[in-house]
Amino acid sequence: MRYISTRGGMEPQPFSETLLEGLAPDGGLAVPEQLPQVDPQTLERWRALTYPQLAAEVIGLFATDIAREDLARMTADAYADFPDEVVPLRSIGDGITLVGLSEGPTLAFKDMAMQFLGQALEHVLEQKDRVLNIVGATSGDTGSAAEHALRGKERVAVFMLSPQGRMSTFQRAQMYSLDDENVHNIAVEGVFDDCQNLVKKLAGDIDFKRANNIGAVNSINLGRIAAQAVYYFWAWLRVTDAVEPEYREGFEVSFTVPSGNFGNILSGFYAKSVGVPIRRLVLAANENNVLDEFFRTGVYRPRSASHTFATSSPSMDISKASNLERFIFELLGRDAGGVVGAWSQLDAQSFFDFSALQPRFEAEFGIVSGMSTHTDRLETIRSVYEGSGEIIDPHTADGVKVAREHLEQDVPMLVLETAKPQKFAETIAEAIGVELEYSDEVRRMLDAPQHVTEMADDEAALRAFVQKHALR
Numbered sequence: 001m002r003y004i005s006t007r008g009g010m011e012p013q014p015f016s017e018t019l020l021e022g023l024a025p026d027g028g029l030a031v032p033e034q035l036p037q038v039d040p041q042t043l044e045r046w047r048a049l050t051y052p053q054l055a056a057e058v059i060g061l062f063a064t065d066i067a068r069e070d071l072a073r074m075t076a077d078a079y080a081d082f083p084d085e086v087v088p089l090r091s092i093g094d095g096i097t098l099v100g101l102s103e104g105p106t107l108a109f110k111d112m113a114m115q116f117l118g119q120a121l122e123h124v125l126e127q128k129d130r131v132l133n134i135v136g137a138t139s140g141d142t143g144s145a146a147e148h149a150l151r152g153k154e155r156v157a158v159f160m161l162s163p164q165g166r167m168s169t170f171q172r173a174q175m176y177s178l179d180d181e182n183v184h185n186i187a188v189e190g191v192f193d194d195c196q197n198l199v200k201k202l203a204g205d206i207d208f209k210r211a212n213n214i215g216a217v218n219s220i221n222l223g224r225i226a227a228q229a230v231y232y233f234w235a236w237l238r239v240t241d242a243v244e245p246e247y248r249e250g251f252e253v254s255f256t257v258p259s260g261n262f263g264n265i266l267s268g269f270y271a272k273s274v275g276v277p278i279r280r281l282v283l284a285a286n287e288n289n290v291l292d293e294f295f296r297t298g299v300y301r302p303r304s305a306s307h308t309f310a311t312s313s314p315s316m317d318i319s320k321a322s323n324l325e326r327f328i329f330e331l332l333g334r335d336a337g338g339v340v341g342a343w344s345q346l347d348a349q350s351f352f353d354f355s356a357l358q359p360r361f362e363a364e365f366g367i368v369s370g371m372s373t374h375t376d377r378l379e380t381i382r383s384v385y386e387g388s389g390e391i392i393d394p395h396t397a398d399g400v401k402v403a404r405e406h407l408e409q410d411v412p413m414l415v416l417e418t419a420k421p422q423k424f425a426e427t428i429a430e431a432i433g434v435e436l437e438y439s440d441e442v443r444r445m446l447d448a449p450q451h452v453t454e455m456a457d458d459e460a461a462l463r464a465f466v467q468k469h470a471l472r
């Protein structure tokens with residue numbers, strides 16, 4: 001399996017090569033030359049596998065240049081500290097089941113992919129005898145998942161920029177409590193966009209990038225997309241465990257996905273295309289509803305950073321959705337010229353209009369959407385708590401709210417639980433008046449000494465810092 005760019009300007013590359021790059025050289029995103037296929041018999045054979053074993057099979061569909069026994073070792077190591085089932089399912093009534101993706105070290109779903117990516121990067125860098133210095137910007141979740149996945153790795157260093165004084169106590173502790181030599185926390189005087197702009201300046205300087213082995217692990221990374229496809233297979237297998245064997249083949253379920261950068265739901269779209277019987281993929285947005293607008297109307301109108309709301313489901317606060325380009329590529333019949341055309345339309349008039357294609361979004365791709373506000377979130381946390389005793393986090397609540405609007409008779413609805421409620425204790429207290437207890441482990445993390453370098457919003461200072469501490 002080789003990978004090409006959504007904009008048509010990249011020589012086909014193996015999977016392991018795409019892991020080390022951010023964007024393709026032409027500014028596009030790497031996609032499989034053709035999507036792999038899994039038949040129903042193979043799906044049945046995978047029923048007996050543990051989560052790490054299933055992960056090796058599913059990721060192996062994409063990572064054909066990595067030996068299967070190496071993949072099996074990586075997935076076993078990646079999920080070793082998770083509970084036995086790794087991804088637990090639990091019903092909350094009304095035909096809705098939560099798919100637990102937040103059992104990893106940072107209590108959010110980014111761990112599912114990042115823990116695998118950490119293993120994969122180490123392996124690929126060892127084989128190529130290279131090192132990588134990851135430079136990234138975070139508003140909280142991605143940075144901490146990356147640091148926890150890469151800490152202590154010999155061939156990778158992480159330089160993570162975060163906006164000074166703008167993260168929650170919990171998020172700060174999750175990152176700054178790490179004291180590994182290869183983890184560098186940099187608190188920038190500014191907001192998230194200032195951090196991101198600094199990273200873009202460095203990443204845009206090809207000479208600096210080459211000289212310092214700079215890389216990225218952002219949400220467009222194919223290793224993350226492939227690792228996220230696994231739990232769609234897993235959830236389907238666990239739901240159909242309860243179905244009579246003769247009715248399992250083709251038994252359809254729907255998924256609702258709390259969405260931001262369109263990474264998680266894109267993995268679901270790939271899982272569906274590969275052969276998981278998925279009826280609908282329901283996209284749940286918060287007040288930053290650019291994707292909901294797109295899937296309802298066909299018009300894509302990204303927001304400027306200053307028009308992006310700060311909400312109580314902050315990990316879905318996006319201005320534009322970086323992975324959407326991979327969907328557009330499939331929508332346009334894999335026509336790279338059409339993708340480039342859409343972006344130049346966007347540049348010229350700040351939106352593009354696919355309303356003529358919109359009916360195909362559901363008919364052909366199964367994607368529908370909805371949105372949820374702060375009031376909806378609080379009401380949903382409350383009603384789920386009253387109905388089932390389960391406490392759900394604000395992002396998952398956005399999912400449940402939108403899922404309820406898309407229930408269909410006899411089609412199980414699975415909602416991806418993208419974070420643990422402990423991470424957002426203030427919103428939980430506001431919704432149901434319950435003060436959540438932290439585990440001993442979390443309490444230790446919150447009390448630990450913090451390691452962070454404060455820096456002005458200054459490109460020269462950042463360059464000097466990276467140059468001084470980069471692995472060579």
Ligand SMILES: *Cc1c(COP(=O)(O)O)cnc(C)c1O
Binds near residue numbers: 395
């Ligand atoms: C990142 C994140 C999301 C959004 O996922 P995308 O892949 O960006 O669509 C949703 N919920 C939580 C808790 C997250 O951390």
